[in-house]
Amino acid sequence: MDGPVAQREWPLVARQEELGLLTEAVAAGAATPSASEPVAPAGAIIFAEAGVGKTRLMREAVAMAADRGHPTAWTTATRSSAMTPFSALVPVVPEARLDGHDAALSLHRAFAEAVAARYGSRRLVLAVDDAQLLDNGSAGLLLSLVLSQTVTLLATVRLGEPVDDAVTILWKDGLCRRLDLPPFAPAEIGDLVRRALGGDMAQRDIERLVRVSAGNALFTRELVLAAIDTGSLREVDGIWRWDGRVPLTPRLVDVVSQRLEGLTAEQRTALGLVAIGDPLPLPVAEKVTDVIRLAGLEGAGLLRIEEQTVATPSGAIGPTVTPAMLRLGHPLYGEILLGQLGAVETRRLMRTVADAVESQPSLTADDAMRIASWRLEAGGDVTAEALLAAAATADRRFDNALAERLARGSLERGGGPPAAIAVARAANGQNRFDAAEAVLADVEDAVLATDDWSASGMDLRRAYLAARSTALFHGLSRPDEALAMLDRMAARHRDKPTLHHVAGYRTRVLIDGGRLQEAVELADEVLDDPDVDDTSVLLCASTKSQALIDLGLTRSAAPLHERLNALGAEYVPGLGQAGIIAALQSLQCQYYDGRATELISQLQMYDDMLAATGDEGQRGLVWMSLGLAQLLRGTPVSARRTLRSAVATLSAWDFAGNRAWALAMLAQAEALSGDVVSARRARQASREIDVTGRIVRYDPDFVTADALIAVADGHLTRAAEIAAAGAAVVGEPHVNRARLLHLALRLGAAPAEIAGQLVDVAAVTECDLPTLYHAHAAGLASGDGVALESLVDEFESRGMWLVAAEVAAQASAAHARAAVRAGAARTAARSRSLAMRCEGARTPALTLENDSTAAALSRREREVAHLAATGLTNLEIAQQLSLSVRTVESHLYQSFAKLGISHREDLSGVLGVGPAASPENQ
Structure with missing residues (x-):
């Protein structure tokens, strides 16, 4: 294995304070003048649990001591070395004679003299790893060496293990500092x-x-x-x-197994039982194995007891204490131990644990889920009903893999359509839409034939519609098949609840296909019906609200959000997501108002809340939204990290082409950061995902990615044309048209033309950005520095730092053209200050308008000069820009004169552009 991963020493992180203390301890030891003066603390002893980096920290401290000229030595105490007196310290001075002494004092003096002879006059920095394993003689000798100021000691001790008294004296009597190292x-x-x-x-x-x-x-x-x-x-x-x-590679097994050495067969079995049930109620553990055996494992740090309490009920005295839970000392102990026990023994232990947990006086849904899972895996007797209930619990825990395994077990045992739907839900949650569609198609006839008018029958049809529309439309991108499936359901079941539900899913197909007005009209038909049920309200209100937001009618969507919040507050199963949908859509409204600061803060709060739920799908969407908000703010480095996590998460939980959307946004962040190779790679990956028939509101980010990559390649004219062309075909989502028109403006499109188009968009929308974008275009068209400067405040107050920096640069240029020197200087300084927040983002407005030399160039001159600075020849530039070579030469001649340079090589320094990446690296 090559590269930094395979390095013997990993980087030292988060230990700078502790490293500083060790360095001070070494310096204090070296500064002790002589043996006649009081002994100063000469070194430090690091106490820590196994594996938290105490040895790595000490190695760094020893290396720093060596760099400063201190003689150093390293020794490691082991269990085997403890069997032979002084063997741990012999490697420090191999030539020292440790026999023939009739007293410890004589031996200690002889060893100290040997140390001085070997290492010179400067005090030796002696590192002793695992000092808790020192034999009595070595510990006493070490104490003597410190007392005589022969060595400055650095040592590690594993926390919780017995230590020789001589080592304890070192820190208790102040001879060495004690440093307790916390886990990471x-x-x-x-x-x-x-x-x-x-x-x-x-x-x-x-x-x-x-x-x-x-x-x-x-x-x-x-x-x-x-x-x-x-x-x-x-x-x-x-x-x-x-x-x-x-x-379970041999190396990993060996490292972890060191903690399992010396266990008896009975102890391994007991540990295996806890590993299977982790966490296992202590009363249950005491039923299946010996209490003394458990206590011994706890004492060895292989098990730990986790007390659980709940809030005090009204009128009760003191908190309610639930049974203590027994957990492994470390999660990897179970992985290694069960692998060593083998499949047959593990299955036997599973049946034992299942029987014991099932015998408890009361069982939770989680208990029932685990029992069903153990019995299924161990080949025990378990009913289809129990497996289906367990699958539902796993689904609520967002454990899709477990939910599918349990649901398939139910289906195999005759669970019928409910089990098939559960399988499909779990498969959808793992991006296995083909598998979901296959199992749902098999039970379509059975679902359509269900004439049960009870709540359970309706729930079956609702669940079926939800799972199959997800698989067909959002997953497999087959809108026509999804609509045909909805038609078949509506033709067979003419009751209002079913028809309303079918209409709700039809509105989703319409809105995602960009047919917003149709979606609003169909949703209104359902919402205006006094007999509409809550589930249909959830479907239609959420889709109508999304359609209004995409149309830019964000204020009109607010009453629908109130209706969704009211549904979510009822705490009825199936309606809980109503409040979440309303919250996320409200965040979209903030986005279209340009409220980047509030948006980022709230999304980070949502991410913290979701981290504890295990809902990876929702977290992926939140990360994607957060990355979009960070792009709005103009911080591409932060956006890149967020979006990379979103892309990775959505590879396993991807609905409606969200991963392709996230990749397009990642391409934007890479391009703004100047990494055009990574930007192209991300954009190509987004193209390879089939998004036919999926959500059209994502299109602006695909267009934006293409435009920003063109900018990074130096094709400024092409970049503006890409954005303008995208705006011309965007369709009904007015806010998307405003975004792309403003992007074209930022990339150099004619301000007057853009202003004329944006005024039309602003007239039919309720959100703030179209109006602000129009004001920006109008200010550029008129060259009004004062108007542009006032817009800087608007954009900055919203947290749109990059746009604010660009507008300030343009305001500076406008002031300069009007000979308002103070205004030009003021706004130029403000642009630089705002740009410093933007993590190195480079855009045409910042690069060219904020540079007084480059600002003198026309847009075509800038484009040609930029490409020349990357190392392209005149012929290559002519081919890329569809110009003649003579025209390219003319533009370069004019650019050299305006920039005050004489050679092509000078362009890079003036424009801040480096040579292009070679084709083989792209």
């Missing part, structure tokens, strides 16, 4: 892994890695190396992604 926080593990990989890693995979490694840096390293070796961790679309498998 999740964010620190993420930073460690990203730096070790030399690239970004999807946020959901970082969080999953943290859970599996429990913040243990050693286990994290070995897990990452094992996952790379087996291909379960690999780089895709510019980001490292992990499929969640824990590969």
